[in-house]
Amino acid sequence: MNRDALQGAEALLLPGARTGRDPARSIKRGPSRLPPGVVAATQRERLLDGLVHTVAQHGYQHATVSDICRAAGVTRPVFYELFSGKEDAFLAAHRYGTGVVMRRMAAAFAAAPDWCTGIREALRALLGLLAGVPAFATMAVIEIEAVGPAGRHEITQLLSRFRAFFAEVPESPGGVEGEVLVDAVVGGVYRTLHRAVDAGRTEQLPDLLPALSLFCLAPFLGPAEAVRRLSASPQPGDGASEMPVSDPSCTRIDPPDTGQ
Structure with a gap:
C-alpha cells in the first residue's frame, strides 16, 4: 500500500466526527470571499454532521429538518438547496460515512x-x-x-x-x-x-x-x-x-x- 494513499484514507472523517457548528467551518455573514462551490460543500458537510448527531440523539423518526438545520447552523432554504428532504440527507450521510469506513478498511487490509x-x-x-x-x-x-x-x-x-x-x-x-x-x-x-x-x-x-x-x-x-x-x-x-x-x-x- 502506498504510504500517501494510506495516510489519505486515515485523514477521512466520518460524518458526526465534528459538530455541525464547528467554528472552524463557520461562514461569516455578508458577501463571502469563498467560491460558491466551497460554501456549498462546507454547508453540506455541516448538515451531514448535524444530521448524524440529531438522529443519534432523537432517532430518525423524531428528528426534523429544523432540528438538523439548528444542529448544523444552516438555514432550511439552504438545506433544501442541497437535499430533497430528510431521507435524502440521511442516505447521503450514510453513503459517505460507509464509504469512509470501506476505504479505511481497504487501506488497512492492503497494508497487511x-x-x-x-x-x-x-x-x-x-x-x-x-x-x-x-x-x-x-x-x-x-x-x-x-x-x-x-x-x-x-x-x-x-x-x-x-x-x-x-x-x-x-x-x-x-x-x-x-x-x-x-x-x-x-x-x-x-x-x-x-x-x-x-x-x-x-x-x-x-x-x-x-x-x-x-x-x-x-x-x-x-x-x-x-x-x-x-x-x-x-x-x-x-x-x-x-x-x-x-x-x-x-x-x-x-x-x-x-x-x-
Missing part, C-alpha cells in the same frame, strides 16, 4: 502482509472508527432500519461490498458454496455490531476484535488453524516478519475492490 492479517486489520479499522464516533455508529447501524425500504436497500448494498475482502479465501470445507458462507460470515459480523451498538457498548467495540477475527477465519481454515494463524500473524508495530506467501491458507492478496 497476508490475508489472515488483512482481515484482522480491516476489522480493527472498522471497530476503531465506529467506537471513535458513536453518533455515526448509532445512525448508520441502528437508525438506518427506520428509514424503510430505502434503508434496507442500503444495508443490502453495503453488506455485498464486504464480499471483496473474501475474494480469494481458501476453498471452503465440506463443499459449502463459498458465496453463501461469506455472506453468512459478513451477516454475522454485522449483527454482532448491531447488538453491541444497540446496547450502548459502542465505545467497547474494539474489544470484539479477537472474537470477530476468529469468526471470519474459522469457517475457511478451521477453528484450531484460525487460532494459530491469528496468534502467529504480526501485530501493528511489533516488528514481526511476514508470513510465508507459499502457505496457501493465508497468502498475500491484492487490495479488495470495495466499489469506492
Whole structure:
C-alpha cells in the first residue's frame, strides 16, 4: 500500500466526527470571499454532521429538518438547496460515512502482509472508527432500519461490498458454496455490531476484535488453524516478519475492490 494513499484514507472523517457548528467551518455573514462551490460543500458537510448527531440523539423518526438545520447552523432554504428532504440527507450521510469506513478498511487490509492479517486489520479499522464516533455508529447501524425500504436497500448494498475482502479465501470445507458462507460470515459480523451498538457498548467495540477475527477465519481454515494463524500473524508495530506467501491458507492478496 502506498504510504500517501494510506495516510489519505486515515485523514477521512466520518460524518458526526465534528459538530455541525464547528467554528472552524463557520461562514461569516455578508458577501463571502469563498467560491460558491466551497460554501456549498462546507454547508453540506455541516448538515451531514448535524444530521448524524440529531438522529443519534432523537432517532430518525423524531428528528426534523429544523432540528438538523439548528444542529448544523444552516438555514432550511439552504438545506433544501442541497437535499430533497430528510431521507435524502440521511442516505447521503450514510453513503459517505460507509464509504469512509470501506476505504479505511481497504487501506488497512492492503497494508497487511497476508490475508489472515488483512482481515484482522480491516476489522480493527472498522471497530476503531465506529467506537471513535458513536453518533455515526448509532445512525448508520441502528437508525438506518427506520428509514424503510430505502434503508434496507442500503444495508443490502453495503453488506455485498464486504464480499471483496473474501475474494480469494481458501476453498471452503465440506463443499459449502463459498458465496453463501461469506455472506453468512459478513451477516454475522454485522449483527454482532448491531447488538453491541444497540446496547450502548459502542465505545467497547474494539474489544470484539479477537472474537470477530476468529469468526471470519474459522469457517475457511478451521477453528484450531484460525487460532494459530491469528496468534502467529504480526501485530501493528511489533516488528514481526511476514508470513510465508507459499502457505496457501493465508497468502498475500491484492487490495479488495470495495466499489469506492
